[in-house]
Amino acid sequence: MQTIQLPSYKSQSPEVADRFRRLKERQVILETVGLGKVFVTGNGEITVLDDICFKAYRREFLSVIGPSGCGKSTLIRILSGLESASAGQVLLDDKPVDSPGSERGMVFQGYTLFPWLTVKKNVMFGLEVAGKGRTEAEAEALQWIDMVGLEQFANHYPSQLSGGMQQRVAIARALANRPRVLLMDEPFGALDAQTRARMQSYLLQIWRNVDITIIFITHDLDEAVYLSDRILVLSAHPGQVQEMIEVPVPQPRSPKQHLSPEFLATKAHIEELIHPQRESEDVLPIIRLTQVGDEVL
Amino acid sequence: MSSWFTIQKELSGRRGAALILLSFLLPLGIWSLVSYVPFIWHPMVEITGEGGSPYMEKGQRVKRELFAQENQRLAQEGAELMTGTRANPVYLPPPHRVLTAVYTSFKSEPRRPDDPWLHESLAHSIRVVFYGFLLSSVIGVPLGILCGVFSCFSKLFEPFFEFFRYMPAPVFGALAVAVLGINDGPKVAIIFIGTFFQQVLVIANTTRQLPPSLLEAAQTLGARGGTLLRKVVLPAIAPNVFLDMRILLGWAWTYLIVAEVIGTSTGITWFINQQAKYRIYENVYAAILMIGVIGLATDMVLAWIGRNVFVWNGGRRNEFFKFLFELFYGSRHETFSFVQKRIAKHADDTTAQLQEPIP
Numbered sequence: 001m002q003t004i005q006l007p008s009y010k011s012q013s014p015e016v017a018d019r020f021r022r023l024k025e026r027q028v029i030l031e032t033v034g035l036g037k038v039f040v041t042g043n044g045e046i047t048v049l050d051d052i053c054f055k056a057y058r059r060e061f062l063s064v065i066g067p068s069g070c071g072k073s074t075l076i077r078i079l080s081g082l083e084s085a086s087a088g089q090v091l092l093d094d095k096p097v098d099s100p101g102s103e104r105g106m107v108f109q110g111y112t113l114f115p116w117l118t119v120k121k122n123v124m125f126g127l128e129v130a131g132k133g134r135t136e137a138e139a140e141a142l143q144w145i146d147m148v149g150l151e152q153f154a155n156h157y158p159s160q161l162s163g164g165m166q167q168r169v170a171i172a173r174a175l176a177n178r179p180r181v182l183l184m185d186e187p188f189g190a191l192d193a194q195t196r197a198r199m200q201s202y203l204l205q206i207w208r209n210v211d212i213t214i215i216f217i218t219h220d221l222d223e224a225v226y227l228s229d230r231i232l233v234l235s236a237h238p239g240q241v242q243e244m245i246e247v248p249v250p251q252p253r254s255p256k257q258h259l260s261p262e263f264l265a266t267k268a269h270i271e272e273l274i275h276p277q278r279e280s281e282d283v284l285p286i287i288r289l290t291q292v293g294d295e296v297l
Numbered sequence: 298m299s300s301w302f303t304i305q306k307e308l309s310g311r312r313g314a315a316l317i318l319l320s321f322l323l324p325l326g327i328w329s330l331v332s333y334v335p336f337i338w339h340p341m342v343e344i345t346g347e348g349g350s351p352y353m354e355k356g357q358r359v360k361r362e363l364f365a366q367e368n369q370r371l372a373q374e375g376a377e378l379m380t381g382t383r384a385n386p387v388y389l390p391p392p393h394r395v396l397t398a399v400y401t402s403f404k405s406e407p408r409r410p411d412d413p414w415l416h417e418s419l420a421h422s423i424r425v426v427f428y429g430f431l432l433s434s435v436i437g438v439p440l441g442i443l444c445g446v447f448s449c450f451s452k453l454f455e456p457f458f459e460f461f462r463y464m465p466a467p468v469f470g471a472l473a474v475a476v477l478g479i480n481d482g483p484k485v486a487i488i489f490i491g492t493f494f495q496q497v498l499v500i501a502n503t504t505r506q507l508p509p510s511l512l513e514a515a516q517t518l519g520a521r522g523g524t525l526l527r528k529v530v531l532p533a534i535a536p537n538v539f540l541d542m543r544i545l546l547g548w549a550w551t552y553l554i555v556a557e558v559i560g561t562s563t564g565i566t567w568f569i570n571q572q573a574k575y576r577i578y579e580n581v582y583a584a585i586l587m588i589g590v591i592g593l594a595t596d597m598v599l600a601w602i603g604r605n606v607f608v609w610n611g612g613r614r615n616e617f618f619k620f621l622f623e624l625f626y627g628s629r630h631e632t633f634s635f636v637q638k639r640i641a642k643h644a645d646d647t648t649a650q651l652q653e654p655i656p
């Protein structure tokens with residue numbers, strides 16, 4: 001049997017290495033310092049997050065990946081201010097933040113558009129809350145709706161849109177506030193594979209056109225490697241930083257890179273980190289309900 | 298057959314409509330059968346000729362056994378026999394009599410000159426329900442929403458209301474009269490007591506059903522405090538609160554009959570009691586029917602308004618409501634959509650005319 005020899009995920013081409021050097025010279029937009037979270041429940045305390053430290057640079061695409069239940073959602077909810085940290089701090093532009101605000105936009109996994117507002121009014125929501133006049137807000141909203149390619153649907157209600165379209169509106173709604181950072185919690189998790197691929201491409205295009213730092217949570221390895229500059233890998237129970245991976249795949253990304261050696265090497269490495277002893281866990285006890293001679297060929 | 302009984306599946310339009318019609322025709326059919334087909338029930342005999350009987354009178358209704366006994370007695374005495382036709386008791390008039398009574402009861406003058414006409418009685422009843430429900434809603438809806446949103450309101454009010462609602466509203470009748478006198482005050486108070494406590498609890502519950510994710514989304518968009526309440530909580534719960542109000546209005550109507558016998562008897566209840574006293578039962582049925590029709594009609598009108606206001610679940614606004622909404626919320630620089638449509642249609646017509654070859 002022949003296996004393909006992959007390069008190490010750490011070996012970066014000179015261009016990629018240079019890109020990461022320049023990225024780290026950029027301004028730090030969001031930083032967490034020793035972030036921890038303990039939930040107190042009926043059965044005692046659960047430490048969900050422990051000593052999470054990382055920095056997100058300006059216009060970086062940073063993904064967070066980890067096994068289910070490791071506290072990814074909790075982490076992003078703390079970043080957005082919807083949940084308070086038990087320890088440590090979140091710094092936005094070097095200033096601590098602890099409550100939700102429009103400078104940290106958020107896109108949730110579920111559909112959270114306001115069902116009683118049309119697409120246009122949904123996107124105008126944040127602008128009107130910020131005190132912009134109706135005409136101005138409307139013009140800006142329409143521009144963002146154009147950007148996510150939904151200009152024909154501006155006067156539709158969310159219930160008339162498909163799941164992917166709704167998430168695009170949610171992205172437009174978050175971006176319309178001109179946030180410093182866009183937090184996304186498995187935004188494409190509920191979509192089918194094709195829609196998901198399209199949404200990834202849309203997201204990369206939007207990211208290129210807008211001055212925005214994206215923190216993107218996912219449990220899909222392909223998605224993480226394809227979209228990100230860097231990937232924060234968390235371990236479970238308690239959630240701790242396992243590794244911050246610099247993705248050696250050159251930018252700009254295209255779907256063809258899914259099969260490039262750097263891509264596969266990175267994916268294999270993360271797979272290793274997240275599911276270390278895979279084989280032994282995955283074997284079920286043998287309980288046979290088929291006749292002898294009836295086996296699968 | 299099976300397609301009539303599929304779990305949780307809406308019947309097709311035709312079948313659905315047929316069943317809706319049937320739900321009204323079935324009781325009416327039973328009523329008609331009992332009224333018009335003599336051998337089904339008709340336990341009485343209406344006397345058409347009293348013959349030689351000293352006790353019976355023409356037009357009187359007596360039990361069939363009594364009629365047979367009397368005729369047997371008359372036969373033994375050799376006197377003239379009574380004649381009669383089988384009939385239902387007076388308290389069960391046939392449908393056509395009730396239907397005509399719906400019309401004639403409005404026309405018939407009250408027996409005593411200062412008694413109210415039927416339409417005055419009805420108006421009085423509607424007024425009592427309206428004020429009772431309005432008063433309850435003006436306080437109950439905001440309080441219910443506050444209880445649903447803020448735990449402190451919920452803890453402060455709901456336990457007591459939960460306790461209070463188990464005391465049936467009518468038991469406060471005597472108290473209400475003592476405090477508010479014998480006019481409409483105590484009647485409105487009974488409807489208020491009957492509705493208010495339920496209303497706060499029901500609306501608080503509806504408010505609590507609001508998905509927290511909508512609030513969180515709004516918070517990440519910069520909304521907080523009053524803005525959150527006004528721009529997210531209120532519109533999000535509005536359709537369900539509206540539905541609750543429709544149901545609660547039905548409850549308010551059921552308290553009306555109790556309320557109207559408190560103090561001095563008034564309104565439709567008074568009318569019904571009077572007519573029963575005079576033994577004009579078709580008027581009694583007509584009045585009961587009217588209460589039902591008024592209730593159903595109000596509910597249907599409210600449902601229609603609801604469909605036109607809360608359009609985001611797939612409904613559609615009709616032209617009139619579209620106009621109202623554009624009047625209140627439309628952008629100031631655009632003409633009304635019905636005007637735009639007219640203009641577009643006019644333009645189409647003129648181009649069509651222009652394209653027609655000139656003879």
Ligand SMILES: Nc1ncnc2c1ncn2[C@@H]1O[C@H](COP(=O)(O)OP(=O)(O)OP(=O)(O)O)[C@@H](O)[C@H]1O
Nearest residue numbers: 039041046048067068069070071072073074075219
């Ligand atoms: N409010 C809460 N109270 C108690 N425990 C909680 C609470 N919220 C989350 N947890 C626990 O914290 C852990 C992490 O939850 P979290 O939703 O952040 O995981 P996740 O990584 O997003 O998982 P998934 O991949 O399934 O989305 C879970 O074990 C969960 O049971």
Ligand SMILES: [Mg+2]
Nearest residue numbers: 072073074186
């Ligand atoms: Mg999660």
